[in-house]
Amino acid sequence: MSVAGVGEFGLIDRVTARLSYGPTVLLGPGDDAAVVAAPDARVVASTDVLVEGRHFRRDWSGAYDIGRRAAAANLADVVAMGADPTALLVALCVPAGLSAGWVEELADGIGAEASGVGASVVGGDMSASPTLTIAVTALGDLAGRAPVSRAGARPGDLVALAGRTGYAAAGxxxxxxxxxxxxxxxxxxxxxxVPYPAGPLAARLGATAMIDVSDGLLADLGHVAKASGVAIDVDRDAFDVPPQMRDAAQALGVDPYAWLLAGGDDHALAAAFPPATVLPDGWRAIGRVTEGSGVTVDGARFDGPAGWDHFR
Incomplete structure (x- = not known):
């Protein structure tokens, strides 16, 4: 049955019936707004929007995977601040002829990604639209920790990475x-x-700056360098090219390091740590913070785009 056949409120009922709620949810969907506990008295908030044809294609991905991806993009931003995710709000704009079952699978994916990190989908909105659009807002709790912004890196700091880069861009x-x-x-x-536990762990261990790698490692490290007023140099040898990526790059005529260094959508975490830090499990050194500005690779400017830009 189509979305139009089910109706707005029928579709909302179908979606909310599939959701589960964690202990931070004091009042879930069904009222004018949700109520979520904020034990720290500070709330970390982030939002992202995914537009069909720009961020995803239904002939490339199923609804469940698109849902997990939509949730991950926001949850990664929360952990990149050193916080624990608590809740998601989802706004969905869909064509009237879209299958209601597709929307239910999307909700299952969003809910599964959220519950995997202890967060809950607590509300949102739905509307008809000729373009399928998914907007997600994520909330998080700092648990008494200071937020880790992009602006704290200092010369001499180690630059480290948790998670992988280049895989999604290659895909x-x-x-x-x-x-x-x-x-x-x-x-x-x-x-x-997404290496979700790595964000709060880095915060506890004194990371001076951190960012979710969504648009490309070099581009996102560029945001850290600019915010911190420093330069960052990345070691190319810190990145191994897996066999599948090497074979695909050769077949498609692509430099695999363009994927590894400038490819987005893997949602790895990049952070700066004081130089004496013993990096925890899951983090590996990939470079250093220096005096100056901008991002280099082995001391030289990277040849090619550093990452994704929606308006370029």
Whole structure:
């Protein structure tokens, strides 16, 4: 049955019936607004929007994976501040002829990604639209920790990475050329593997700056460098090219380091740590903070785009 056949409130009932709620949810969907506990008395908030044809394609990804990806993009921003995710709000604009079952699968994906980090979907909105659009707002709790912004990196700090980069970008390139393999890369594009615990852990260990790598490592490190008033140099040798990526790059005529250093959508975490820090499990050193401005690779400017820009 289509969304139009079910109706707005019928669709809301179908979606909310599929959700579960954690202990931070004091009042969930069904009222004018939700009520979420904020034990720290500070709330971390972030929002992202995904537009069909720009951020996802239904012929490339199923509704469940699109839902997980939509949630991950926001949850990664929360943990990049050193916070624990608590809740998501979802606004959905859909064509009237879209299958109601598709929306239910989308809700399942969003809910699964949220519950995996202890967060709950607590409300949102729905509207008809010719363009399928998913807007997600994530909330988080700092648990007494100071937020880790982009502005604290200092010369001498280590630059480290948790998670992987380049896999989703390689998967996007593979799909855009009409292929469906290597599966490792295609699945990375469809559903990112976010290192959620690494963000709060980095905050506890004294990270001076941190960012979610959504648009490309060099581009996002550029935001850290600008906010902190420093330069960052990345070690190319810190990145191994996995066999599937090497083979795909050779077949498609692409430099794999363009994916690794400038590809987005994996939602790894990049952070700066004081130089004496023993990096925890899951983090690896990839460079250093220096005096100056901008981001370099092995001391030289990177040849090519540093990342994604929606308006370029």
């Amino acid at each position: 996007f390139t593979v799909l855009s050329r009409g292929f469906r393999t290597p599966r490792l890369l295609v699945e990375a594009y469809r559903r990112p593997e």
